[in-house]
Amino acid sequence: MVRTVADVPMPQLGETVTEGTITRWFKQVGDSVAEDEPLFEVSTDKVDSEVPSPMNGTLTEILVEEGDTVDVGTVLARIGDEGDAPAGGDEPAEEPAAQAEAQTQPDQEPEVDESAASEASAPVQPQQPTQPQHIPAEVKGHAGGEVDRQDQHFDVVVIGGGPGGYAAALYGASAGLDIALIEKNKLGGTCLNVGCIPAKELLESAHVHRTLLGAAEFGFEIGEVGINWTRTIERKQEVVDKLVGGLGQLLKSRKVTVFDGHGKLQAGHKVDISGGESGDVAISGDSVVIATGSLPRTIPGFDVDGEIVMTSDEFLSMDPLPSTAVVIGGGAIGCEFASTMSDMGTEVTILEALDQIIPGCDADVVRAVNQSFKKRKIDVKTGVKVTGHSPKDGGGTTVSYGDGETIDVDVVVVSVGRRPNTDDIGLDGTAVSVAERGFVDVDDRCRTGEPGVWSVGDCIATPALAHVAFAEGIVAIKDILGEDPVPVDYTNVPWAIYCHPEVAFAGLTEQAAKDAGYEVVTSKHRWTGNGRAMIIGDTEGVVKIVAEKDADGRAGRILGVHLCGPWATEQLGQGYLAVNWEATVDEVAHFIQPHPTLSELFGESVLAMTGRSLHG
Numbered sequence: 196m197v198r199t200v201a202d203v204p205m206p207q208l209g210e211t212v213t214e215g216t217i218t219r220w221f222k223q224v225g226d227s228v229a230e231d232e233p234l235f236e237v238s239t240d241k242v243d244s245e246v247p248s249p250m251n252g253t254l255t256e257i258l259v260e261e262g263d264t265v266d267v268g269t270v271l272a273r274i275g276d277e278g279d280a281p282a283g284g285d286e287p288a289e290e291p292a293a294q295a296e297a298q299t300q301p302d303q304e305p306e307v308d309e310s311a312a313s314e315a316s317a318p319v320q321p322q323q324p325t326q327p328q329h330i331p332a333e334v335k336g337h338a339g340g341e342v343d344r345q346d347q348h349f350d351v352v353v354i355g356g357g358p359g360g361y362a363a364a365l366y367g368a369s370a371g372l373d374i375a376l377i378e379k380n381k382l383g384g385t386c387l388n389v390g391c392i393p394a395k396e397l398l399e400s401a402h403v404h405r406t407l408l409g410a411a412e413f414g415f416e417i418g419e420v421g422i423n424w425t426r427t428i429e430r431k432q433e434v435v436d437k438l439v440g441g442l443g444q445l446l447k448s449r450k451v452t453v454f455d456g457h458g459k460l461q462a463g464h465k466v467d468i469s470g471g472e473s474g475d476v477a478i479s480g481d482s483v484v485i486a487t488g489s490l491p492r493t494i495p496g497f498d499v500d501g502e503i504v505m506t507s508d509e510f511l512s513m514d515p516l517p518s519t520a521v522v523i524g525g526g527a528i529g530c531e532f533a534s535t536m537s538d539m540g541t542e543v544t545i546l547e548a549l550d551q552i553i554p555g556c557d558a559d560v561v562r563a564v565n566q567s568f569k570k571r572k573i574d575v576k577t578g579v580k581v582t583g584h585s586p587k588d589g590g591g592t593t594v595s596y597g598d599g600e601t602i603d604v605d606v607v608v609v610s611v612g613r614r615p616n617t618d619d620i621g622l623d624g625t626a627v628s629v630a631e632r633g634f635v636d637v638d639d640r641c642r643t644g645e646p647g648v649w650s651v652g653d654c655i656a657t658p659a660l661a662h663v664a665f666a667e668g669i670v671a672i673k674d675i676l677g678e679d680p681v682p683v684d685y686t687n688v689p690w691a692i693y694c695h696p697e698v699a700f701a702g703l704t705e706q707a708a709k710d711a712g713y714e715v716v717t718s719k720h721r722w723t724g725n726g727r728a729m730i731i732g733d734t735e736g737v738v739k740i741v742a743e744k745d746a747d748g749r750a751g752r753i754l755g756v757h758l759c760g761p762w763a764t765e766q767l768g769q770g771y772l773a774v775n776w777e778a779t780v781d782e783v784a785h786f787i788q789p790h791p792t793l794s795e796l797f798g799e800s801v802l803a804m805t806g807r808s809l810h811g
Contacts (some may be wrong), residue, residue: 201250203272205265208239209444214524216264217271222254228274235271240441244448247262252276264772308791330567333752346538349375351482351675352466354458354620359652359659360486361442362668370450370676375478377458379471383439385486385613387660391510392438394429394531398693401538405695412732423540424516431511443645454478456641459621464647467621471609482647482675485635486625486668487620489613494523497609503592504584504607515745517541517605521594523581527692529610530564534694537573544574544604545597546581557704558759559719563737564759567696630656636791639682641671649674689771696736697763702755702774705741713754714744718800720771722760724810726791736760738796740770742780750780757767758797766794773801780804 456471
């Protein structure tokens, strides 16, 4: 006789998760199961989670097959008392004798033989291995269900939930540390909410529009292409919300305690939290990681109102699409915004105070971007400073720049970089120092002047890139664990700019290499002869390799790789490895590039430096 005592539902694995796909059953009907033993694996937006059995017993029914996608709450299986027969046997099933509460949390990750605690000193010395004591997860305000915990002391407290902060939290939790993460706005920080992700989503929408306009070249007559910009903004937000929800799910699955509020560091590794859904609370940690991120810079005479004058924060939700626009600042962000609007039909002018756009890029790459912008009628003015603007009756404004010149536009996008968000993070009674420009001072292991306190991401004076923040978060946690981390090599980090044409590079530009005292050899190849580029109809740009000239005059170690063109950001991987592994031209020339691919142009550029090229 079967006495089913528990239904097993599809769990709620994150605040925004509404469904999941069953990817694997670890048990079959008739198998014995133990409480907390993995029962099945489910795939949601961001992670695959192993879900445990809620009780000891026998798996009597599996109601959903592997590969099926089901809503949260759907009954997936039933478990009976130990020794019960599977449903459908000789005896009919009776009504459940008791209903066990459904398990809604993913299984705990295996514990590791590393110390969960670290001494509040810098550098931290390795600890004797102990078994970490996990405390149930608690998520307050950001990612769902609250679980009371009396202990408000953690191994590590992370202030800030952007890339640097959540990387430190996830990496530390995976090493067995008890982590608290504090975020006052939205999980994911600038990158997920008002930076990398939404900006690239809008660029992809612009790419789709550009492709549709060129469809006739491929034999498709589709007529006039309309733009529903409101739907574009909606899709952008859908992507953002899914990723933010997935991040909350990841943190929850790693047992990270998330507090909603503004965190201020006090003496003794104490952090006061206020102003959020978690209420006013004080917590503490053996170690603290400051990851408070950055804010858009503004300039005098251009007060941000979100309608005529806006920063990146407002631009990414701008609706409607303007007919004309000025972008103040021709850096990476400014060029991406200009590219997006231009491809959507906006007349765009870039006003840059320096003598070139995208400063820091190789001159040949800048030249290629300028040529593309000119062809697309993006008006680039360098070496000019803006002096103010005068709003007009009926909308729009007149921007003044240079020597009394003016331009009438619908909107002004201020894109002059970002500043560290360190104005109100406490630090009273600590030895954490903040430089004149607002950056937290750290050493090469991201340690501040206060023992046991680290800082990562945009709030320190390193490249303001999400992937750099990820790396810094890992360095900080490794140092907390006493693992002697390798510091980030900021000279050779990969850079990616998603304007059209895309730009990606790692290592030294030709001029920077010469300034550093190298004699150099360079190789440049255009996409116009690349078969794959011709197939996709995108042949703008250049690939350039900078190598050290050896004593025999031949090209030796690769110092820099610079790409401009189709999917450049996706192709940088092998160039980044070549630069960081200090590979030579002869070593990389042996790489076999698949054909036909865009990456062949990198291979051709390197091969040409040996003096024996195929197509160049």
